[in-house]
Amino acid sequence: MAQKHLRDGPIDYSGDDFNTMICAVAENEDKDAFIALFEHFAPRIKSFLMKGGASPELADELAQETMLTIWNKAGSYNPQQAAASTWIFTIARNKRIDAIRKSKRHDIDATDPMILADESSPSPRQSALQTEETKILAQAMETLPEEQAELVKKSFFEDKSHAEIAAETGIPLGTVKSRIRLALERLRGDDKIQDIWQ
Amino acid sequence: MSTDLKQSMQSGYEALLFGYAAGNLDEAQSLVVATHLTFSEKARRIVKQCEDMGGALIETQCEPVSMCDSALNNVLSRIENETKCAEHKHACCQKEALGFEIPKPLAETVTGEPIKWKSLFPGMKAYDLPLSCNKSVARFMKADPGHVSPHHSHGGMEITLVLDGAFSDETGLYHRGDLIVTDEDCDHTPKACPKNGCICLVVSSEPIKLTGIASLLNPFLKP
Numbered sequence: 001m002a003q004k005h006l007r008d009g010p011i012d013y014s015g016d017d018f019n020t021m022i023c024a025v026a027e028n029e030d031k032d033a034f035i036a037l038f039e040h041f042a043p044r045i046k047s048f049l050m051k052g053g054a055s056p057e058l059a060d061e062l063a064q065e066t067m068l069t070i071w072n073k074a075g076s077y078n079p080q081q082a083a084a085s086t087w088i089f090t091i092a093r094n095k096r097i098d099a100i101r102k103s104k105r106h107d108i109d110a111t112d113p114m115i116l117a118d119e120s121s122p123s124p125r126q127s128a129l130q131t132e133e134t135k136i137l138a139q140a141m142e143t144l145p146e147e148q149a150e151l152v153k154k155s156f157f158e159d160k161s162h163a164e165i166a167a168e169t170g171i172p173l174g175t176v177k178s179r180i181r182l183a184l185e186r187l188r189g190d191d192k193i194q195d196i197w198q
Numbered sequence: 199m200s201t202d203l204k205q206s207m208q209s210g211y212e213a214l215l216f217g218y219a220a221g222n223l224d225e226a227q228s229l230v231v232a233t234h235l236t237f238s239e240k241a242r243r244i245v246k247q248c249e250d251m252g253g254a255l256i257e258t259q260c261e262p263v264s265m266c267d268s269a270l271n272n273v274l275s276r277i278e279n280e281t282k283c284a285e286h287k288h289a290c291c292q293k294e295a296l297g298f299e300i301p302k303p304l305a306e307t308v309t310g311e312p313i314k315w316k317s318l319f320p321g322m323k324a325y326d327l328p329l330s331c332n333k334s335v336a337r338f339m340k341a342d343p344g345h346v347s348p349h350h351s352h353g354g355m356e357i358t359l360v361l362d363g364a365f366s367d368e369t370g371l372y373h374r375g376d377l378i379v380t381d382e383d384c385d386h387t388p389k390a391c392p393k394n395g396c397i398c399l400v401v402s403s404e405p406i407k408l409t410g411i412a413s414l415l416n417p418f419l420k421p
Binding site: 031034035038039041042043044045046047048050051056059060063064067068071081082083084085086087088089090092093094096097101103104105106107108109112114115116117118129131134135137138141152153155156157159160161162163173174176177178180181184187188197 | 205206208209210212213216217220221222223224225228229231232233235236237238239240242244246247248249250251252253254255256257258259260261262263264265266269270272273274276277280299300301302303306307329330331354355375381403
């Protein structure tokens with residue numbers, strides 16, 4: 001993990017450096033850092049789940065479960081690979097799949113000896129998105145054409161499959177998929193995003 | 199290959215990875231994507247980009263909703279009282295099932311299940327994976343060297359991951375680790391590698407439909 005061997009004593013975190021707070025939870029079981037994470041993220045996770053139709057009670061319960069998992073799995077968080085918000089999103093998403101979609105999800109196992117690295121591709125940058133960069137990405141997403149932004153939100157918030165979106169909106173399935181690809185291409189083509197996604 | 203078909207396959211591929219990141223896939227679909235991710239760094243990067251989008255939406259589009267008064271204390275007391283449950287995953291990349299190593303998500307699914315191939319038509323065998331959800335069907339398909347599948351189209355989306363050997367069709371040549379997403383527009387004739395044949399993991403939302411004279415076999419293809 002990042003600079004683990006360089007640190008002596010408590011981790012210094014300040015402001016909204018959530019990446020470092022998760023590391024503090026992992027390395028020192030730092031409750032203050034955890035409470036700061038809770039206060040920032042739990043109400044947002046609750047809001048995220050309610051957008052998908054969860055009742056306030058269920059959303060509250062799942063947000064608590066998400067926070068508990070953050071505490072338990074902080075050791076597996078790698079700040080070089082994922083921004084705090086990205087990692088926390090994936091945990092909340094998985095809680096939603098378990099509890100609301102009631103479906104089993106298969107995940108890549110990061111320790112799988114069969115994982116292949118592509119040597120021809122550029123080496124990934126040395127750190128994940130910082131909070132500021134997450135906001136830059138969010139701003140770029142705001143500028144997506146309405147038809148693309150709508151699909152992105154329906155997928156993330158309402159947990160609709162592309163076939164469900166096509167059936168609901170009357171947009172042909174092929175168009176739904178090409179709009180998603182166009183949204184991704186557009187973000188990748190944005191100068192600022194290129195710097196942070198590389 | 200026509201540009202349209204190529205574009206449509208590329209859209210299908212990216213939309214599938216996006217759906218995986220957003221959490222919208224069913225069990226069989228998530229299994230084939232997770233297995234593909236083990237093989238492809240490029241795919242892992244796309245999923246990561248989509249997950250960054252999810253993180254950005256949580257950060258900026260989810261107006262905080264107050265947690266109930268006892269929430270924080272609840273979680274803190276569970277932290278005090280519950281021991282961390284470490285996750286143990288024992289499934290190794292087993293060779294027994296298929297005769298070659300397979301990534302963990304798949305190995306976990308076939309553990310303890312000897313593969314009992316059933317013949318689909320001459321030169322082609324299949325094995326349906328035991329999944330708890332039956333929304334989409336996941337099956338191994340094994341084609342003899344040089345086998346040419348009957349001309350067929352798909353009722354819905356079909357996701358094919360090459361696990362061993364290779365195959366080619368009108369759209370290209372595919373090797374171990376490659377993932378191909380086709381939909382009902384794609385009417386194709388896959389041909390297995392003449393030397394090694396091909397074993398694929400195929401996930402389909404609806405049964406394959408043979409076209410032309412081979413359509414007489416359709417009643418036998420129902421899962």
